[in-house]
Amino acid sequence: MSLECATESHLDSLSTIVQRSFHSHNEYFLKTFPDTPLMRKWFRNLFLDAIHDSEYQLLIVRDPSSSSSVLGIILLNRGSEDAAVFKRQPPTSDHDPERYHAMLESEKSNTTGQTVAPHFGIELLGVDDEAKGKGYGKMLLREACRIADEEGMEIFVTANVGARAFYEREGFVTEEAIVLEGEDGYGQVRMVYRGK
Template sequence: MSHVVVGLAEAADLPSIGTIHARAFHPTREWHRRIFPESIAPWWEKRYSMEIADSNCYVLKISSSDSATPTPAPVLGLLSLRKYDANEKGAGRWASYPPPPEVDKESYDAMLKSMIEYRERFMLGRVHLCIDLFGVDHEYQGRGMGKMLLAKACEIADREKLDVFVEANEFAESFYHDFGFETEGRIEMPLDGVTQCFLVRKSR
């Protein structure tokens, strides 16, 4: 693959977007395999069709620009950035578009509860951006694609003069620190033993 580019996802990308979560996390993260099984790809497609159509969202993709790649090119990484109003409560699309029965509801609800609690604790009262999903296909990790996606998200945040909130597991914490995020809180998920970190990046 000679060259990759970051751009906004389109409707034609939805079939590939539907599988990006499984491709990014299932090879190494048991928690992701259990809570979001591979069979729910159509749910991801429908969810992100709403995000793509929402003017408050930036659904960033990274894909190959090689002329030999099929059109549309497979989505190799995705970062979904959503704008929240100053007094907007809840977990956005995560709560407004319920998951299918295959999802581990207990773990899903615990994830939403922590997201809501910490986003509202640190961000309520100011317009801000929230990273809802961020992942790169496991086969392409280690090639700088995640850095390209997050750099673009930070560029958007700085252009709009907005702070950014993200919930991430402990394995990604230092990666976000490299982009100016600061850890504001941590919690161990009671059902999974996974430490989730809540990070905020101030606009520049």
């Protein structure tokens, strides 16, 4: 497998990575981001924006035997509230508006209005269901931590409760637990990596 920066040649595969990574086991993502042609176009535009923005690192794991088969992704921003790529693309008519708004609200920094040290934010980390259990998520997260350590920066993430132990094994600590609005009461944790 190959770990690399995403390019425009990966956009077709990137347009379905959220669905392939979360829909089988995450009702919140399934309802918020249904797998429709309009949603695939939305994700394509979102990732295109991130690829061309120097405030982002869009890293992928892909099968080198295919020019575009993305099996895992991590989307890092440099901690700017304005950089939040999910906020840049207006939602489509296919989004669940209540869940989407709750997700955006949960991503707001605890430090809004405060002076904080430069940091990274993980906006998305996912691995294709068919590739889970092979260490690709760990590979992506460790690369993000390596980048942050090299730049002397912390990493913040808001992750689903089920991923908490995964992040803790890589040195993240929980700052806050969150329950998103919606009938399913989707739980998240806000975590931070402070470096090695």
